[in-house]
Amino acid sequence: MSEFLDEVEDHIPALRRYARALTRNADLADDLVQDCLERAIRKQRLWRPTGPLRAWLFRILLNIYRNDRRRLRFTAHAAIDTLPVEPSVQAAQPHRLALAEIAAAIDKLPDEQREALLLVVLEGMSYAGAAGILRIPQGTLMSRLHRARTTLKKITEGSEEPRLRTVK
Amino acid sequence: MIPHSDTITEADLLAHADGQLEKSRREAVEAYLAEHPEKAAEVAAWRAQSEAIGALFNPVVSEAIPPRLNPHRLAHKTRSHDNRHWLQAVAAVLLMVFGISLGWYGRDLVTRPASPTTALMTAALEAHQLFTTQGKHPVEVPGTETAHLTTWLSASLDRRLVMPDLSLEGYQLVGGRILPAASGTTAAQVMYEAANGQRVTLYLTPKTPDQPAANTFAASGDLAALYWANDAVTCTIVGNLSRAEMEAIASDVFKALSWQDADYQFG
Numbered sequence: 001m002s003e004f005l006d007e008v009e010d011h012i013p014a015l016r017r018y019a020r021a022l023t024r025n026a027d028l029a030d031d032l033v034q035d036c037l038e039r040a041i042r043k044q045r046l047w048r049p050t051g052p053l054r055a056w057l058f059r060i061l062l063n064i065y066r067n068d069r070r071r072l073r074f075t076a077h078a079a080i081d082t083l084p085v086e087p088s089v090q091a092a093q094p095h096r097l098a099l100a101e102i103a104a105a106i107d108k109l110p111d112e113q114r115e116a117l118l119l120v121v122l123e124g125m126s127y128a129g130a131a132g133i134l135r136i137p138q139g140t141l142m143s144r145l146h147r148a149r150t151t152l153k154k155i156t157e158g159s160e161e162p163r164l165r166t167v168k
Numbered sequence: 169m170i171p172h173s174d175t176i177t178e179a180d181l182l183a184h185a186d187g188q189l190e191k192s193r194r195e196a197v198e199a200y201l202a203e204h205p206e207k208a209a210e211v212a213a214w215r216a217q218s219e220a221i222g223a224l225f226n227p228v229v230s231e232a233i234p235p236r237l238n239p240h241r242l243a244h245k246t247r248s249h250d251n252r253h254w255l256q257a258v259a260a261v262l263l264m265v266f267g268i269s270l271g272w273y274g275r276d277l278v279t280r281p282a283s284p285t286t287a288l289m290t291a292a293l294e295a296h297q298l299f300t301t302q303g304k305h306p307v308e309v310p311g312t313e314t315a316h317l318t319t320w321l322s323a324s325l326d327r328r329l330v331m332p333d334l335s336l337e338g339y340q341l342v343g344g345r346i347l348p349a350a351s352g353t354t355a356a357q358v359m360y361e362a363a364n365g366q367r368v369t370l371y372l373t374p375k376t377p378d379q380p381a382a383n384t385f386a387a388s389g390d391l392a393a394l395y396w397a398n399d400a401v402t403c404t405i406v407g408n409l410s411r412a413e414m415e416a417i418a419s420d421v422f423k424a425l426s427w428q429d430a431d432y433q434f435g
Contacts (some may be wrong), residue, residue, distance in 0.1 A: 005239040008239045021225045038236060038246055042412065043337065102217060102224065143209070152217050
């Protein structure tokens with residue numbers, strides 16, 4: 001029992017990060033994580049210790065998020081948090097502008113693309129792992145990623161032209 | 169996805185930007201990028217996106233975790249919550265026993281036909297008791313033949329059905345069968361099983377106008393039943409589970425059965 005809980009605890013920082021990126025609101029994100037944990041604890045006897053716990057937890061979280069979204073709890077990101085102050089990197093203004101822009105651009109992506117992109121890019125999941133969590137074929141996952149990245153690039157390109165043209 | 173060794177696809181470039189290529193492939197892509205600066209710029213832009221996303225949300229990981237997300241605390245809360253449910257269930261059963269006795273002894277005073285919902289739920293409970301105890305032949309068509317099962321049950325009920333996926337709740341599809349239902353129609357029973365052997369059944373019938381769309385929950389002995397209907401079908405879920413567990417399963421089932429609704433976006 002408590003061994004299971006300890007293992008669950010290890011995944012909370014990542015679940016919070018993913019939830020924050022999806023909802024862009026600290027309170028809603030933690031509500032989502034709490035719902036997810038409660039559900040996981042209730043269901044733990046159905047979870048087979050052989051499967052990866054992380055994937056299972058992310059699937060639960062996503063399922064709740066989608067249901068909540070259908071119930072319009074997160075409509076139009078009613079209360080988007082202010083952006084986090086940029087971690088103390090020297091590159092000041094231009095980079096920071098880019099961050100705000102990227103954040104706004106991510107919000108404009110269709111749900112399915114945002115879910116996929118954040119699993120891979122933010123949570124560092126393998127394509128196979130992310131496809132498993134989303135229950136889609138790997139090819140579908142990759143085309144969603146590609147579309148997401150193309151859209152992000154289009155949205156941010158206008159003002160970011162010089163930076164993106166940099167070639168090594 | 170698996171290109172000829174000297175053709176580099178967009179998928180390769182994407183996988184390269186995401187660091188998901190194996191070494192041999194990576195070298196081929198790097199050589200290709202050296203000769204195609206516009207593609208190299210694209211990959212660099214994708215990587216810049218990844219960095220920005222990380223910069224935006226990675227700080228969350230080092231935040232202090234709010235106490236309300238402590239799993240040990242939540243487990244404690246969930247347990248006492250479940251106990252409360254259990255007490256409520258006992259109270260409900262006692263009330264029901266009282267109600268049934270009252271009904272039984274008062275049957276001569278008032279003769280009232282059972283409501284269509286009660287009749288359906290009773291049939292679903294009986295079918296569940298009969299077939300979940302069948303070790304050898306619980307179903308006619310096994311869940312491994314999902315396509316065949318879906319077609320057959322849809323044809324039998326004259327409704328387009330889908331077999332709900334309950335794997336998230338820990339249940340795998342065992343299979344299904346058809347049964348005679350009231351007034352000459354056909355019912356379908358779909359069975360699921362958890363790793364611990366716990367079985368849950370769905371009892372599906374074509375919806376008739378006299379059947380209400382309202383959700384109804386009932387318990388009988390160890391078993392709980394949850395009734396629901398949309399315009400096309402009625403569905404009664406039966407299992408030896410708490411109401412909370414039933415409702416979790418129900419949300420997956422109803423979502424799957426309502427897949428043709430306009431607002432249904434998630435597969």
